[in-house]
Amino acid sequence: MQFQFNTNSSVMGTENVAERIEAAVRQKLARFEERLTRVEVHVADDNGAKHGAADKHCTIEARPRGGKPIGVTARADKVDDAARKAATTLAQRLERHFGKGEKDKHAARPDKVL
Template sequence: MDVQINTANNVAGREALTQQLEETVRARLSRFSDRLTRVEVHVGDENGDRSVGDDKRCVIEARPAGRDPISVTDQAGSIDQATSGALGKLATALDRTFGRITDRKGH
């Protein structure tokens, strides 16, 4: 599973954040690693320097081998919270997708 992290220019500590996010993604999606070819994570601060509510956004696109890509989005007060929320949504979507493949009636 290849993990690609993209951060907006207005995100502070980009290099350290990139490494932390890659480790988090690999850990949370490890049970799917043999079924995913690539995971792209895009994080950004929607309002820049103005801190107003849930302005941190995380978009994750997973590419299961031989299947259509799955994309999820979450917004929160911090990048960590937005990433955690998006990873939770993605894990649920992948469980559903792979569950449909292996749990067909009569097969």
């Protein structure tokens, strides 16, 4: 699974921030790693140097093999919290997405005996 991290100019795009967020997202999505080709994380601070409630947001887009991209966005006071929330939501959506495909792969129903 390829991992891509993007940030706007108002968020410190240092290696430390990128490494922390990548580790948190990879941990949440570990069980889907073989089914995903790429995960893109976009982090931004809406109002820059000014502080505000839930002004950081994180958008994560996952690309399942042979499927359409699935994206989620979360907001929080801190970048790490926004990334954690988005990764949790994405894991839930991927569970539903992949679960739908598995649901149709059940064994055929045996004929009723009367």
